[in-house]
Amino acid sequence: MRVLPLIASAFLASCGYVSFGRTVSDDELRLRSSVRAYYDEAARAFAAGNADALALLFDAAIAKPMTRDRIAAWGKDYFAKHGPATFKVEKVEFERLGHESAVVLLTYRVETKDGKGNFGGEERDYLSKRGRRWVITAWEKVSEKIPAP
Numbered sequence: 001m002r003v004l005p006l007i008a009s010a011f012l013a014s015c016g017y018v019s020f021g022r023t024v025s026d027d028e029l030r031l032r033s034s035v036r037a038y039y040d041e042a043a044r045a046f047a048a049g050n051a052d053a054l055a056l057l058f059d060a061a062i063a064k065p066m067t068r069d070r071i072a073a074w075g076k077d078y079f080a081k082h083g084p085a086t087f088k089v090e091k092v093e094f095e096r097l098g099h100e101s102a103v104v105l106l107t108y109r110v111e112t113k114d115g116k117g118n119f120g121g122e123e124r125d126y127l128s129k130r131g132r133r134w135v136i137t138a139w140e141k142v143s144e145k146i147p148a149p
Helices: 003-014 028-047 049-054 069-084
Strands: 087-096 103-112 119-130 131-143
Touching: 028 087, 028 103, 028 131, 049 069, 049 103, 069 087, 103 131
Parallel strands: none
Antiparallel strands: 087 103, 103 119, 119 131
């Protein structure tokens, strides 16, 4: 009988709400979801081995660190050498998030079947909304790592 009150108190204590951050509005949750959908598109482009689809994820005026044409050329070369790949997002941190622009700290890895084209790291992506789609206007490497095969 003495066990029942202990179990009940443990259960009630575990039902409490613990918040470690600020309250996130529904609007912000929708914005975060739409930015994450951008990275889902990148994963589909890698999975299909489609350099043109990959290049379209970047703004037409992108210059830093390379132009859209150079991104397309890199993609064609990469997919010709390694075939389709898996793009995996490990972590997304929103440094700035608005309706028209966002700055995201992204930790990711790309893995190929042959393992020779694997790469990954952490980068800061600068995104802008073009119509209903997000595109990267610039990015910079924060750190680089090669994932284990």
